[in-house]
Structure formats: structure tokens, C-alpha cells
Amino acid sequence: MAMKVKEVSELASISVRTLHHYDEIGLLVPDEITPAGYRMYSDANLERLQQILFFKELGFSLKEIKNILDDPAFDAEEALHMHKLILLEKRQRLDQMIATIDKTVLHLRGEIEMTPREQFQGFDFSHNPYEHEARQRWGDHAVNEAHQKLKDPPADKQKELSDQMNDIFRRLSAISHTAPESAEAQAEIKQWYMVLNQLGSYSPEAFKVLGQMYVDDERFTRNIDQFGEGLAQFMCNAMAVFADQNQ
Incomplete structure (x- = not known):
């Protein structure tokens, strides 16, 4: 119909x-x-x-998606199978990252000790067991661009990213009294979106869901609100506005 x-x-x-x-x-x-x-x-x-x-x-550009779907050799069922395998691998990595977050919270409270290696478990985006098949089906260029978005930053960039994130938290806290849809708030939340996409691959919708987690999970709320009372809620609202405007 x-x-x-x-x-x-x-x-x-x-x-x-x-x-x-x-x-x-x-x-x-x-x-x-x-x-x-x-x-x-x-x-x-x-x-x-x-x-x-x-x-x-999965991070493909619209131009690459069009080329893939318009290819006479494109097999929809085969593509769905590949999507599932890649998403299952991604879910496994996300589960590991969530476990790392939980352990890090306990570490910050002084309840456990974490080694540097444990602090970054789940951040290894360098290997995907289905990448070879994806390259064969959809081409090196398309996979390279998508893969680049999932790469873990080199060790010498991690501190730089951490500093950037803390600076954004502080700037957002300073303007948290403004409307989430204001130009100032949206400019800062865009910076947050860009930094997060250096660490992983966030669609606007995933960004919005993450923002909701900032208020639904008290651990997120507590850590974010260290930069200013109510910051988690402000970021949640601003991230929702950003996502809706950038679908």
C-alpha cells in the first residue's frame, strides 16, 4: 500500500x-x-x-549508499546479513564500554583500582571481523570512510580529547541558564557532537539517546553535574534540539 x-x-x-x-x-x-x-x-x-x-x-555517506544500492549486483538479503553481523560486533564493543564506565565510576569513588589498560577496555575500534567481507561487497573507499569514524584516537590524542571535553563541559555549564535552543547553546553542543564523533560514530538520533541517558542514569548525572548543578539536564535538552534540527 x-x-x-x-x-x-x-x-x-x-x-x-x-x-x-x-x-x-x-x-x-x-x-x-x-x-x-x-x-x-x-x-x-x-x-x-x-x-x-x-x-x-554504519557511517556510510549518502553518495556511497546510493552507489551501493544502485549497483546491479547489490543483494538486499546479503546486505541485511552483513548489517546484523557488524551491529552484533558493535553491540559487543558497546557492552564492554558500558562495563568500563561502571568500573570507572567505582574507581572514581575509591572502591576499586583500575589499571591504565582497564580504563580503555572497549575503546579498540581497530578490528572488525566482518570488515574484509564488507570491503569485498561495498568497496575499500566506502568502508575506509566508515571505518575511520570508528577508530580509537592514538594515545597522544587521548589527553587532548579529554581536555577538549572538559572545556566544553565548563563552557556549557557557564551558559546552562540560557535556553537549550539558543544559538549559543547549540554552538557549544555542536562542539560536543563533533568531539564525540572523534571517539565513535554518533548519528543525530544516537546523540539524542545519549543525552537522555545523561539524566536517566544517575551515574552520568552525578559525573556531569560536577561541572555545574543541572548541567546534565541542560545538555540532554540541547542535544535533543540539535538532533531534531540535524536529522
Whole structure:
């Protein structure tokens, strides 16, 4: 059954503006345009959109996604299998990072001691057991760009990134009395988004979810609010605004 652009937007949790952009660049062209000018999306369009969002989540650019999907040799079922394998590997790494966060909280409280190696468990993005298959299917250039976003920074960059993050916390704390949607707040939260994407790969939606964790998990709240009371909530709100504006 054909769906209107607004229905697809709500179904896939992406903006109408994004769907219009995909149409304009030929990435997702609706199968039908009504005489009144309404875009109508078929089941095949929805299947392609699902693939687009999977590839986007893995860090591929829109241009690379279009090239992959338009390749006559593209196999949708095979791609879904590969998506699953990569996401399972990513979930395993994230589980390790969450465990490292929990241990670090205990370390900061003085309840346990952590070695330097333990402090960075889960931050090794240098190996993906499915990368070779991905390169064979989608090409070196596409995988290299996606892979670069998941690379752990070299040791000599870690302190620099830590200092950047602390500076952003302080600057955000200083303006936490302003509206989260203000230009000043959004400029600073954009810097936070950019720094986080040096450590991992965050889509705007994932960035928004992370912001919600800052207030839902008291451990995050406690650590962030060390820079200023209410900072975690302010960042959560500002990150949500940023994500909604950059879908």
C-alpha cells in the first residue's frame, strides 16, 4: 500500500525534509507522484529506505549508499546479513564500554583500582571481523570512510580529547541558564557532537539517546553535574534540539 511522505516520515522517525532531500539527490525516489504533487512511497521504496538507514547508521555517506544500492549486483538479503553481523560486533564493543564506565565510576569513588589498560577496555575500534567481507561487497573507499569514524584516537590524542571535553563541559555549564535552543547553546553542543564523533560514530538520533541517558542514569548525572548543578539536564535538552534540527 502506497504511503504519503508524512506517513513515511513518522514510520521511519526521520524528517519530511530529509525524505525530500533523498528524492532530490536520487537516493530514494518515490514510485508515484500524484496529480496534486504528493509523493507516494511503495513497499519497494520502504525496503530501500530501510537499507539506507542501516548503511547510514554504519557511517556510510549518502553518495556511497546510493552507489551501493544502485549497483546491479547489490543483494538486499546479503546486505541485511552483513548489517546484523557488524551491529552484533558493535553491540559487543558497546557492552564492554558500558562495563568500563561502571568500573570507572567505582574507581572514581575509591572502591576499586583500575589499571591504565582497564580504563580503555572497549575503546579498540581497530578490528572488525566482518570488515574484509564488507570491503569485498561495498568497496575499500566506502568502508575506509566508515571505518575511520570508528577508530580509537592514538594515545597522544587521548589527553587532548579529554581536555577538549572538559572545556566544553565548563563552557556549557557557564551558559546552562540560557535556553537549550539558543544559538549559543547549540554552538557549544555542536562542539560536543563533533568531539564525540572523534571517539565513535554518533548519528543525530544516537546523540539524542545519549543525552537522555545523561539524566536517566544517575551515574552520568552525578559525573556531569560536577561541572555545574543541572548541567546534565541542560545538555540532554540541547542535544535533543540539535538532533531534531540535524536529522
